[in-house]
Amino acid sequence: MSKPVDRSTTGEPMTLSFGPQHPATHGTLRIVLELDGETVLKATPHLGYLHTGFEKLGEHLDYNQYIVVTDRMNYLSPLSNNFGYALAVEKLFGMELPKRGQYVRVIMAELSRIADHLIWLGTSALDLGAFSVFLYGFQQREKLYKIFEDTTGARLTTSYTRVGGLLRDLYPGFENDVRSFIRDFPKKLKEIHTLLTKNRIWMDRTKDVGQISSEYAINYGYTGPCLRATGVDRDLRKIEPYSSYDEFDFDVPVGSNGDAYDRYLVRMEEMIQSCRIVTQALDNLPDGPINVESHKISLPSKQETYGHIEGLIHHFKIIMDGHGIQPPVGEIYCATESPNGELGFYIVSDGSGTAYRVRVRPPSFFHFQAFDHLIRGGMVSDVVAVLGSLNIIAGELDR
Amino acid sequence: MSEEQTDAEVVEPPEPIVIQQLRERFSDHILTVIDQRGELSVVVDKDASFQVLEFLKVDFNLSYDFLVDVTAIDYSQMEDVLIEYGYARYMVVYHLNAFLTNERLRVKVPVSEKDFTIKSVVALWNSANWLEREIYDMFGINFDGHPDLRRILMPDDFEGFPLRKDYPLRGRGEREKFNFGRENV
Amino acid sequence: MGLESKLGDSFITTTIDKVVNWGRKNSLWPMPFGTACCAIEMMATLATKFDLSRFGAEAIRFSPRQSDLMIVSGRISIKMMPVLRKIYDQMPEPKWVISMGACASCGGVFDTYTLVQGVDQFIPVDVYVPGCPPRPEDLIDAVMQIQKLIGDETVSVARMAKREEISQATLG
Numbered sequence: 125m126s127k128p129v130d131r132s133t134t135g136e137p138m139t140l141s142f143g144p145q146h147p148a149t150h151g152t153l154r155i156v157l158e159l160d161g162e163t164v165l166k167a168t169p170h171l172g173y174l175h176t177g178f179e180k181l182g183e184h185l186d187y188n189q190y191i192v193v194t195d196r197m198n199y200l201s202p203l204s205n206n207f208g209y210a211l212a213v214e215k216l217f218g219m220e221l222p223k224r225g226q227y228v229r230v231i232m233a234e235l236s237r238i239a240d241h242l243i244w245l246g247t248s249a250l251d252l253g254a255f256s257v258f259l260y261g262f263q264q265r266e267k268l269y270k271i272f273e274d275t276t277g278a279r280l281t282t283s284y285t286r287v288g289g290l291l292r293d294l295y296p297g298f299e300n301d302v303r304s305f306i307r308d309f310p311k312k313l314k315e316i317h318t319l320l321t322k323n324r325i326w327m328d329r330t331k332d333v334g335q336i337s338s339e340y341a342i343n344y345g346y347t348g349p350c351l352r353a354t355g356v357d358r359d360l361r362k363i364e365p366y367s368s369y370d371e372f373d374f375d376v377p378v379g380s381n382g383d384a385y386d387r388y389l390v391r392m393e394e395m396i397q398s399c400r401i402v403t404q405a406l407d408n409l410p411d412g413p414i415n416v417e418s419h420k421i422s423l424p425s426k427q428e429t430y431g432h433i434e435g436l437i438h439h440f441k442i443i444m445d446g447h448g449i450q451p452p453v454g455e456i457y458c459a460t461e462s463p464n465g466e467l468g469f470y471i472v473s474d475g476s477g478t479a480y481r482v483r484v485r486p487p488s489f490f491h492f493q494a495f496d497h498l499i500r501g502g503m504v505s506d507v508v509a510v511l512g513s514l515n516i517i518a519g520e521l522d523r
Numbered sequence: 524m525s526e527e528q529t530d531a532e533v534v535e536p537p538e539p540i541v542i543q544q545l546r547e548r549f550s551d552h553i554l555t556v557i558d559q560r561g562e563l564s565v566v567v568d569k570d571a572s573f574q575v576l577e578f579l580k581v582d583f584n585l586s587y588d589f590l591v592d593v594t595a596i597d598y599s600q601m602e603d604v605l606i607e608y609g610y611a612r613y614m615v616v617y618h619l620n621a622f623l624t625n626e627r628l629r630v631k632v633p634v635s636e637k638d639f640t641i642k643s644v645v646a647l648w649n650s651a652n653w654l655e656r657e658i659y660d661m662f663g664i665n666f667d668g669h670p671d672l673r674r675i676l677m678p679d680d681f682e683g684f685p686l687r688k689d690y691p692l693r694g695r696g697e698r699e700k701f702n703f704g705r706e707n708v
Numbered sequence: 709m710g711l712e713s714k715l716g717d718s719f720i721t722t723t724i725d726k727v728v729n730w731g732r733k734n735s736l737w738p739m740p741f742g743t744a745c746c747a748i749e750m751m752a753t754l755a756t757k758f759d760l761s762r763f764g765a766e767a768i769r770f771s772p773r774q775s776d777l778m779i780v781s782g783r784i785s786i787k788m789m790p791v792l793r794k795i796y797d798q799m800p801e802p803k804w805v806i807s808m809g810a811c812a813s814c815g816g817v818f819d820t821y822t823l824v825q826g827v828d829q830f831i832p833v834d835v836y837v838p839g840c841p842p843r844p845e846d847l848i849d850a851v852m853q854i855q856k857l858i859g860d861e862t863v864s865v866a867r868m869a870k871r872e873e874i875s876q877a878t879l880g
Contacts (some may be wrong), residue, residue: 141813145741145795172787172816173785176783180821199748246751263755278750280748280841518744519744522785
C-alpha cells in the first residue's frame with residue numbers, strides 16, 4: 125500500500141528573493157517570497173528599481189516637452205500615454221480637438237492597444253515556456269511598428285500628440301496599410317488561439333491561478349482588463365466617453381473568474397474589438413484640420429512661420445522658454461482607458477508655462493499591490509504565471 | 524421665461540447632493556467646495572478627513588466605493604493657497620469614484636508642518652496602502668494607523684523627500700555617491 | 709607556411725588567440741539587463757524580423773554566470789545600480805558590456821535625482837549605442853563592434869592581467 129506523500133515541511137520557512145534581475149520580472153520588479161516547500165506563504169513586492177522622477181520632471185518641463193516623458197511611462201504603448209496626457213492638458217484649457225484629430229488619436233490609441241497586448245501575450249507565454257507565441261506576436265507587432273514609424277517618425281517613442289493636436293497628419297498610404305493589417309490580424313490571432321486557448325499546459329498553468337474576486341479587485345483599485353476579468357463591466361471608453369469614443373460601436377469583453385486565464389481571454393478579445401474600432405474610425409474619418417484653431421496653443425504651419433510676421437511671433441511665443449502655452453490656474457484629473465487600465469493625469473496649474481504638480485495614476489501600481497493576495501497559497505511556479513498575466517510595466521509602476 | 528428667472532437660476536445653482544449631505548453631517552469641517560471644469564472638490568479639515576471618507580464610502584446613496592488615487596501637493600510656492608488654509612504647506616488629495624453612478628469627487632485635506640500626521644485610510648481601501656507609503660516617501664507626511672509605513676520607491680537609506688519643492692531636481696549628489704556594500708539589494 | 713606544405717591539405721596552422729577569439733565572437737551569450745523601453749527594442753532585435761541569431765548571439769542567458777556579454781538597456785536608478793554592479797561582478801571573465809540607449813549611457817532625457825547619469829561611472833563599458841531607444845539595427849551593429857573587439861583580444865596571462873587592471877581603475 126502506498127502512503128500519501130506528506131507535503132508539509134517542518135523546517136523554517138525559506139525566503140526567496142525573486143528579482144530584480146529575473147527573466148519573468150520584465151525588468152525591475154522584485155518580490156521577496158516566503159516559502160514552505162513550494163507553497164508561497166507570503167509575497168512582499170519591492171519596487172522603485174526603475175524610479176525615474178517623472179512627477180518631479182513634470183514641474184520643470186513645459187507642457188509640450190512633457191509628452192516626451194509620457195512615452196517612457198508605459199513603453200509598450202507610448203501612443204496611449206501621449207493621448208492621455210494631451211487630453212488632460214486640453215481639459216485644463218477647456219478645449220476640444222476637431223473631429224479628425226480625435227479620430228486619428230483613437231485609431232493610433234487602438235492600434236497601440238493591440239501592440240501592447242501582443243507584447244504582453246508574447247512575454248507572458250514566453251515565461252510559461254511557449255516561445256513560439258512570442259515570435260508570432262512580434263511578427264504582427266513589427267507591422268504596427270512600420271505604421272507607427274511612418275506616421276510619427278519613431279518605432280517606439282512616438283511623441284505623436286501635442287497639446288491641442290498632433291505632430292502631423294497621417295501619411296497618404298496610411299489607410300491602406302492599416303486596412304491590410306486589420307484584414308490579416310484576426311487570422312493571425314486565431315493561430316495564437318489555436319496555440320494557447322485549448323492548450324492543456326496553458327490551461328493548467330493559468331486556470332484558477334491568481335484569482336481575485338470583484339470585491340477585492342475594486343478594493344485594491346483594479347482597472348482595465350484585470351478588473352474586467354473579474355466580471356466588472358467598467359471601461360472608461362464607455363462610461364466616460366472621451367475623444368468621440370461614443371461614436372463607435374464596440375463590445376467590452378468581461379470575464380467571470382478573475383484568474384489568469386480570464387485575463388488572457390479578455391485581452392485577446394479586446395484586440396478584436398480594437399480592430400472593430402479602427403475599421404469604423406477609418407470608414408468615417410472626417411476631413412479637416414487636426415489641430416485646434418488657436419495659435420496660442422498649436423504651432424502655425426511652416427509656410428506661415430517663414431512667410432508672415434504673425435506666424436513667426438506665434439511660433440516664437442510657443443517655443444521660447446518662459447513663454448510657452450499657459451493654461452489657466454486650476455486643477456484637473458483626466459483619466460483614459462489605457463491598455464492596462466485607468467491611466468489618470470492629475471495636473472495642478474499655477475498659470476505659468478510649466479505645471480505646478482503632475483501626478484500620474486498608473487494602473488500597474490494597483491495591480492501589483494494586490495500581488496500578495498493573488499499568490500498566497502499558490503506554488504512558486506504560479507508566481508511567474510500571475511506576474512505575466514497582470515502585465516506590470518515597471519516604467520509606469522515606479523515612474 | 525422672464526429674464527429675472529434666468530438670472531436667479533444662474534446666481535444660485537443647487538449644490539450637488541454629495542455636498543448637501545456632507546454639509547449636513549460635517550458642517551464645521553467642510554472648508555471649501557470648488558466646482559471647476561465639471562470636477563467637484565471638497566476641502567476638508569484634517570480632524571474629520573477619515574470620517575468624511577468613511578461616510579462617502581459606506582453611505583448607501585453615495586457609495587464612493589472606488590479609491591482612484593491618493594497623492595499630495597506641496598503648496599509652498601503658491602502663496603494664495605497657503606494664505607487660504609492657514610499656512611498648511613501640504614495638501615493630501617483623494618480621488619474617489621462611485622461605481623454605480625460613475626461620479627467623481629476630489630477630497631483635499633490640508634496638512635501643516637506643525638502637525639505632520641494624518642489618519643490612514645488603509646482600513647477603508649487596501650489600495651491606499653502603497654499610495655500612502657509613496658506620499659510618505661516623497662513628501663514625508665506620516666500616516667497614523669498605517670500597517671507598514673516605510674519608503675517604497677527610494678532606497679531605504681535615502682535622505683530627503685524628492686517631491687518637496689525645496690528638493691532640487693538633480694538631487695543632492697545621491698546619484699554619484701554609492702554605497703555598494705548596501706545590504707538587501 | 710612550411711609546415712602545411714609538409715603535412716598536406718588536411719592541416720591548417722593558426723594561433724591559439726585566433727581559434728579562441730573565433731569561437732568567442734561567434735557565440736556570444738548575452739545577459740540582457742533590460743529595464744525599460746530599450747528592453748522592448750532588444751526584444752524586437754531577438755524576434756523574427758531582426759533575428760540576432762544571425763550573429764550568433766541569440767542564446768540569451770538570464771544567469772550572469774553563464775554569459776559573457778552584458779547588454780545594459782534602459783534607465784538605471786540609484787536603487788538598481790548596486791544590483792547591476794553585483795551582476796556584473798558575477799559574470800566570469802572574459803566579459804564585455806554594451807550600454808544600450810541614451811539613459812544607460814548618460815542619463816538621457818532624465819536628468820533627475822534618482823537616475824545614474826551613465827553606467828560607465830560604475831562598470832566598464834565597451835560599446836555605447838546612441839538612440840532613445842536605438843533601433844534594432846543599432847544594437848546589431850553594437851554586437852558586431854563587440855565581435856571586432858574580441859578579434860583583437862589575446863588569451864595570454866599578461867593581457868588578462870592588464871584588462872583586470874583597467875577594469876579595477878574604472879571601478880575605483
